[in-house]
Amino acid sequence: MISLTVPATGIVTAGSLEDINGIVAIVNDDVIVRSELNNQIRQLTATLQQNGTRPPPIAVLERQVLDRLIMKTLQLAAAKQAGIIISDVLLARAVKNIAAENGMSPTEFRVAVESEGISFHAFREDIREQITLTRLRDQRVIRRIEVSERELDAYLDKAAGQFTQRSDYHISHILITTPDGASAEQINSAKKKAEQLVVRLRTEGASFKEIAIAESEGRNALEGGDLGWRNAAQLPSMFIDILAGMESGGISNPIRNSSGFHIIRLNGYKGGERQIITQTLSRHILIRTNEITSDKDAENRLQQLRQRIEGGDDFGALARSHSDDKGSAIKGGDLGWVSPGDLVPKFEATMDALEKNEISHPFKSQFGWHIVQVLDRKEYDNTENVQRTQARNAIRERKANEEGELYLRRLRDEAYIEIRLSDS
Template identity: 45%
Template structure:
């Protein structure tokens, strides 16, 4: 989920025009996107949020006209995805939405009420904020169904990855911070369109090497999804870097820029911002059990928490955890095993559960922990550390190959839905 600065968007009124019937302000349409529209107020709101985020990062702003074009293009792609999610019947239930807001508040060390107050102080309507979170979750689920479900990783690919990326079998945590610029070409691009994109990428690379800031170049010219973040891809292991760039990073120096690199999406420029890590870790596995109480039409959220606290008190007074789990837990799969989830690896459980579990001593009972599934009482039974075994390395290889493919397929998918959509931009004509 996006971080708070990216989500805190200041509502700003647009330039108003007079209607024919009455002298009252109306919201201009700045783009028609298939069967929807983008209003000037949406553009100005998003533009204001992007400017705020860039200023917080001490990034010089490009001219408003250039930044507005970039922001509008991102809104167009977002609108297309939201329309697709709606047509596909993707729904976000209130419990998932409530949990998402709670997690955002927790990451900012606030209660939900404190978080709402911080939004109010930023002149952000809470209902609008929640609607944005709803849309982001829906789009994430759409991408999962459209892209992730289609990606297959074969055993042969995993074996090849282990042999070529890591022939010794050792686990490396070296990470690279890359930034990326894409000069896109449409699907089935003509030779003239490909040549025009190549010339633009060449000129941009020349300007960057002559002193143009890479972030500025990304904000002004990139067609990548990361354009408004200055092109940054975040810290990644080599295996998580798109395969198009992966072989280049070993030969790049920090601050170096490479390109243009041709792909089916267009031409790419990449910059190596930093390198860190390189140490191995031991993996900690945890044997854990829990009791789950789910709120429902009869049992309110507060009552579910109180019920769990009563069960905790009984255990502390001598009642058997396993017996209470069998009799009361709403997780029927673990209830029949006295609440046991067995041995779990890092990342196997939802973040609020895992964070609480990792703080517990052996046999210690947690306070009630809320996740999207309900309220949990958690107890750690054992922990053990082990060096990365073959099975774990295979699982990690599968995850890293999946992420690499997902990044590449997402870029292609976004370009495809943009190229195939009907889009009429009215930014300059109004």
């Protein structure tokens, strides 16, 4: 059994809609039909049952699934307007990669997909939609996000101590929303509902997954509210302050912000160990190939230089006079102290296999032909650099989530949406 994303039928336009297929929603110039909604509900129900989660009442499931279809329709329309087109070549490459991840050839993968009762054409189109939505998010949200050094420093100062304590959290989430400019009555109603859900979760043994699917208005509701593993720096500070005092399996009190009231469940956490790495001090000589210098010529030249060094010639002097890497050549080929991941994989693998003071045989990377010598190694506490990188990525992720939610809200607020569930 392989893990597949089950595709939905496509959004149809009013002109192609048959009378027998009732409309459940009008979204600007598009419509969503009953057959599409039913298909999605069947698929989701099967997935929930397979995972041992009891589906919510059909009316609740209809609302959740229809809302997701509406948002997908809006995003696909926005992508089309933005000129985002996923070519058949790119789609074929993506499907090939998915097949490889499942340890199959493209032909074997197609057979596996169809053996689960899924149309391979529909599967491909679903992948096309997923790539389209990713491109839209990248264009409208991700590319506009910046993280300044001042912002990073301020975040790390505020989060001091978190990295040496709990560094990652696996949480689930329920959101009871309040509208913009909510009245006191609306706020109190949402708060009361959230408090009642907490009681059900804590004292009545209710399933968090089932409650999230049935009641949450968060983006991950249909996944049982599961947000997966998140680095501490990715989470809002109001969550971190509460999670720091919770144990696995704990349920928070309702947490209020501008979106509404949040309930979080701590599924697990990881500690913040020190990041000790091995750094390497090395130097190299590079010979690039071109119309005059072939691969064989470059390899032979480096083999001769290696023999001269082993015969007593100075590596640094030869690097200065022969290396095509001008940046390191003036320093005798010195690359300085490098950390894992700083160099291209082929170069790093060759360097890592060498003993101290050993010189490699000529080898080829994407830049040309090299010989490299390891001068020294040391253990280095890279925790601070790792923390800054994690924090920068986490801030970007948090901003992306926040801006992504705002973008989707704007799409919905600016759209004409008519729900016709009762008419279908």
